[in-house]
Amino acid sequence: MLWYTARKLATAIVLVLAVATVTFFMLYGASADPVANLLGQTATPAQIAARRIELGLDRPVIVQYGDWLLNAIQGNLGTSWLNRQPVTDTLILRVPVTLSITIVATIVAAIVGVVVGTMAARWRGWVDHALQVLVIVGFALPAFWLAVVLSTTFAVNLRLFPAIGYISPATSIGGWMSSITLPVVALAAGVSASIAQQIRNSVLDVERRDFVRALRSRGLGSRRILFFHTLRNAAPAGLVVLSLQFIGMLGGAVIIENIFALPGIGSLAIDATNVGDVPVVMGVMLVTVVIVVVVNLALDLIQGVINPKARLR
Amino acid sequence: MSVSTETAAVAVSDASPRQFLRQLARRPMLLGSSLVLMVVVLLALLAPLLTPYDPTKTSLSLVLAPPSAAHPLGGDGVGHDVLARLLWGSGASLMAGAIATGVAVLVGVPAGLIAGYRRGRFDTVSSWFADALLAIPGIVALLVVVSVFGTAITPTMIALGILFAPNFFRLSRATVVQVRKELYIDAAKISGLSATRIVFRHILAVVATPILIQASLTAGVAIIVQSGLAFLGIGNALEPSWGAMVNDAYRNNVAAPQLILWPGLAIGITAAALAIVGSSLSDALNRSGGRFRTARPDRRAQRRQTHEDAVRRAASAADVDGHLVVEGLRVSYPSEAGLREVVRGVSFSVNRGECLGIVGESGSGKSQTAFAVLGLLPSEAVRQADRIQLDGIDLITARERDLDRLRVTRIAYIPQDPMSNLDPVYTIGAQMIETIRAHERVSQRAARARAQELLGQVGIVDPARTLAAYPHEISGGMAQRVLIAIAVSCDPEVVIADEPTTALDVTVQAEVLALLRRLQRERNLAVVLVTHNLGVVADICDRVAVMRDGEIVETADVFTLFRDPQHPYTKELLGSTLSGAEPRTRLLGRASAASRASVETEPEGESS
């Protein structure tokens, strides 16, 4: 298990490095010069040139890369070209926001998905049909549309939730919950449906397996079989989907954070790419990949706990 | 590899494209959504004929214009004809989906095929790349791509295709790995076909359908992603595309909220149609998935009817005696051509201390008979019987809860394939203790002691270690002993063993049979032994029922049957078993049934 974890960790580090390198050279190799854009339309060429030197952009790309990498390893992701804030500090402030909504949305989606999926597999009939429809709707319905509708209905018209902004749980737990409710629902809606679908299929698959019949032959009762055996065997497939959906949510957060004006890394990503704030884009890319890698690692470990066979790999 | 995955693989390989088309025709959802897609493609192709307006031309008089006769959907925020944009835009959006999907397939499938077929270093490296790509959050990566390559649809969609490629890689790789293990590939190898031809002729045919499913979903996602990027203002607003329309609608969502409707519907309907095509295709593949759903029998009516049957016939059938009595058992499954009967009126009985063999070829209905008696048929099956009685208790009308109380405590089951019949995620001990404690109020510790003792009784050398082991950590023979131990753990009177030795090695078969025989004697069990192996029958059975096509053609005690078979089918069975030459007495005298003598050449694969 330890060796397995260590190997996974090593792979993860190589992965993070590879992504960082590719992103770096893509961004710095871009033909256009973002500095003019950073300084705005009233900047003079002399100012632009001075800022380029200040940012160290006159050096060879490979030197810039080495410099960035050395600093990054020490936890210093440089400073934003736009607002001079240390990228690391900005990320420390913003990552919790994105994680708040994506993790809570994942948990909500997992609970809803498992309950609905199990019901659909167990009862079939209308629940199952409804689920199929919901999955299609959830798939085809753009998240931004749902977000706009939620915002208009619950924030603007009913005023049940704030339309914008994020409240840290350190400030107020209630405020935090109300500030993330609408974004979480917008994010989790489609995901819940697809997790429910996955759980439904896995439960049906597992129920068709021989050992479930063997368990029934021992008079264990259908509920016990469902909760202790079927769901646990169906869980790995569900977890894989969940982790993929989590990655998808990090992308979805870009749009959702924009609509609800949440100061997370999604809105940071779009702002930074819009102005060409390369160090911030790098930082966002890096931190999202690290989050994904950590989530996958955690998932592997959970899989190991659930499924003894996975421990052998 | 377990039997269930093998059958799944066979199911995949069975689905040839032509059969598939036939399946399509029978599915209204699939047909409908395919039609929708065709209409969308047609609209895209015929856009120049369907609308007189140029989708890039604007007119100030059309800015946010309401619908009119000349412009049925009105004008957008900059004065395009919305209908023209919608029609021409379908081309761009479909192209976006096609590019992303095409790139994903072109990158993912060949790599997956090679990785799965060749394995080795290429597999390791490409799998790593696939994992790496999957770890990259899509929209963030696309933002980077856009800031480098600009906002044109093509580079963005190529990048998206590359991000999707791992899905295709994994899918084709996994399918190839599975298919590779199947016999016909080996056979093809032996017959001297080159590796590439093997890949293309056989494997490609098999992976085509799952890839089609994945591709339809991918295309839908790509269209949605394109609109999402356009929503964020990333994209070319001049070229007509649904995404650009969404962006325009969003800019004007206060002045003209209806504008979002058209591109929204177009995206939604197309993506939904693609998703339905995908899921219907996978349903069609997954035979036990959706197919029986519509034909699901009315369980209550069914029970009422069998009950009536039972009451009506109980008196007349009472002459048959035994601890377990089965009379007029019928099992059928819904199929496209109505109910298909697989067991047609089977009757038998067995007493304590007696062993009844039910012998027949694969597909003769003998396993279905066993499941029907135990009440373990799959939910879509229809069971009818005049009588199924255990020590006078009616098993037909019994509720599930009452049946659960009888199971393993009075009537137990020993399955065919030991490995697939243990829950892989629990230890042997946990599964044994669970069974014991489900039926008896004993402490965890007492149950554990009993389990350990039982393992000792079934001949396991180190019971303590086996208790702590997971199913995949023990051999097939051990697993079968474990299953036998579980079956007898709550002191049943009747044991139904379904091909208990088929999946085992020759030497182990003999040991397991010996164990069964010993337990039967020690515990005075009534045993129903379902098998295709006459050697096994000869070894431990007292009486034999020969089954063919769902019917029992002959029942006799074992000596009579072997010496003087009455039914021509029985004779045929015996003849094929003995290959003509071997004297019957030699077979009967054999202490073990270890011979590979069997009435069929392939291992029995049916599991339901």
Add this chain to the structure above:
Amino acid sequence: MRVRHPLTVAVFLTVGATLAGCTAASAEGSAADSNLTIGSVVDVTSWNPADVGGGHFLQYMQPVYDTLLQVDSKGAIEPDLATEWRWDEARTTLTLDLRTGVKFTDGTRFDADAVVANVTSLKAGSGAASSQLRSVKDATAVDDDTVALNLSQPDPALETALTQNAGFMASPKGISAGTLATEPVGTGPYTLDAKTTTVGSEYAFVRNAEYWAPKTYPFDRITIRPLTDDSARRAALQSGAIDAGIGQPAWVKEISSDQLIAMKYTLDFMGLFIDDRAGTLVPALGDVRVRQAINYAFDRAAILKTIQLGYGEETTQVFSKSSIAYDAKLNKVYSYDPDRARKLLKEAGYADGFDLPMPSSDWSAAYDAVVLEQLAAVGIRVKYESIPTTNVLSRLPDFGAHWFGWAMPQNPWVTVTDLIAKDGVGNYQHSTDPEIDALMSEILVTPTEKAGPLYKKLNARVVDQAWFAPWYGVSQVYFHSSSVEVDPPSGVVVPAIKAYRPAS
């Protein structure tokens, strides 16, 4: 477990809503509690005045930093940290008398040396102040509370500049420590409250207890929330999460009410920049008749009505209506006349029209189509290149013409230096014209009071030479809640912080 309905979502919603109740309630009527929350379309990029841009960014600076001069609600320049100021004869030295007894919030004294340090820092920075101070050679301390700004050439825009970025005074200690970007220290009415500030979400300012004129600022607490997304800002205005914020014409009908008031003021002009007046990139544009034809090709009234919903005023000039350069007569020069445009093109030798490459980006998305349409009608074939917003500014010099919006400040010299001077940041191909150059030199040595006719001549020349094809001045729509009163800004895009007060 028999869950009959997927209740979980509903439960989550209810719990969230209940808990939200108190916070939402306390947020409302914030103006009455002497709190002001403003929504901004930009997020502050730096707290160092030397690095920050103009326009929208000013609101972030004003709570913390005082300026040397300020404008009143009518646009007249009045004292702030400088109590009096005067020009020398040659108009190359501006002497300022400084307010005494003022301290920065870190305890440092505000004096002539502090001004010198700030001017040096502002000039060297990358913000808007640097170009505003380009004619300032240096600053010298005359005595403890008198400072002289020495200019390399006269600059009629300097006083206005000192009311904006070029006038912000930061603590010399902060300047030398290099910490201003994240920790602003000024003499202003408020200080940035790090405790209740969430970077990127909301910036909170609390009163500076030692401020020298507290009554000018009625609010105890000011919060600025960056809301870059239009729909988020609209939802924030509608839900009362912010008391004021910039909006769009289309919103007026939808969201304005008794509680949410829309006001409008003109700032930017929109239209075409015909950059390549020498014809280097697009030879056709070198001919003045072609540039005039472009001006005749646009139906300004129709564009204003349909795309801008009438929120604006037609113009053919790049100077503000409130400036002394403005001449109403010039607006009649180019009336919508496609036939005339075609005739001019024919005379210039482009009877069959010509190809005109132009950039297209998210910024211009709403206007690209109409430019294409109206120029096509006279035979000019616009070929768009789609460019990510990131690269637009750096790519503009590659095109002969582009669609753009530009501010029309009250002080005409700002427009001249930005758009008309050879090295102006908005003169992308560095065009020159002998007549324009002569007028500019003359304006420089003329006192502002007497420069009106010269500016008008300059303006007429620019219009005649068709350096631009302006469409209209845009009416900026600004929303504020009825609990707040706001004076419209003059010459900047958003009101100054002191322009807000609780409704009486």
